[in-house]
Amino acid sequence: MPNNDIVPLVNSISEQIYLSLKRKILTGELAPGTRLLVLEIAGQFQVSQAPVREALERLKQEGLITGVRNKGSVVSNITSKEIRDLFILREIIEGYAVRTTMPTLTEADYAELEAMIQRMEEAVEQNDTLRILELDMDFHGFFYKHCDNQAILELWNHMRTKVMRFMAISNRHHTTEMLADWHRLLIDALRIRCFRSEKHYLM
Template sequence: MNAAPSSLLPNSISAQVYESLKAAIMEGRLVPGSRLLVLDIANTFQISQAPVREALERLKQEGLILGKPNKGSVVSEITAKEIVDIVAVREMMEGFAVKHSLPYLEENHFQELGRIVQCMEDAIRHKNKLRLVELDHDFHGCFYELCGNHVVQQMWEQMKMKVMRFIAVSNYRFSTERLAQAHYHLIDVLRSGDPSLAEAQFVDHLQAYKTIHTLIAPD
């Protein structure tokens, strides 16, 4: 188990174990199929087993790990086909979400999007690629929240963790230097107020992720 222990406070042990394991999974230090044994993790962090179980349960709820008979908890798989399928569905969903969010965007929304991209720039400077993935999720998640379609929102909630995982794979393989600028461009497109243009530009932005499936072992 490659996740390193940190200085843990009694009231946040479970949360910190969760964050450490999540980072190890997202960064690929814990690869799909890796076993997560409660006793080993507890020994690594020098803590009791109860907060470890709580952390693992949270990871299970997010789909990052699975419970398997005779193996306990293992890191969930993410296949090339899943990536291709998710990107295809996301293109349709995000185009819809952006187009239908546009009438509701106000200056405070644009300011928030700009703040997120500024944080992206900071994450890029500090080479914090996990934080960059989280910020990318926050940026695009805004439109699923604003679009007013509860089914689209639910579908996004169900798939977002796998989306974040393969974006993390991409960010660790490819340069992220232009990622913030690409998102500033999306904000400019949104400010144009043209729903069709915004839809097309966001879908085009997602096209880059179609190559990520080549980084995952074939089914």
């Protein structure tokens, strides 16, 4: 696992390690079943084991890695059923979030959503897959934050990272150039209060 990432400025070494490993897992550079050895990672970053363990614990809490006896930490496996179940759940709760938020949207809200799409287009030009996925999650997360349902928001926050990973693995972002167009179609549907069209563009 060569450490040639350009890591953004962050507050701690542990955060840098966490972001680097998370990026590699989400983009598939670290495949399911890959062992993450504390000593090896510490050597790559030239740090003690403590910040590495902190980073691995965060990844474990997000479900990206698991602890396996006699192996330590490994990248979590994913089954097709897990992917299917998660997207069914997302369709249910996101449909509610969008329908609930739709009547309350203001021009300022639409401007915020449009700004997200523009940033997504920039990420597409840079071929930054992880950034595209993050912005896609931000766009859909807007509706969870504004649907006035704390339980649904907490559920989304818990599943967001898994959704990103499953989208990457299942190629749900396979036509990234079209993502901005899809999101603009959703905005158009919301503007005319088109309930049936809105559901088609949830993913």
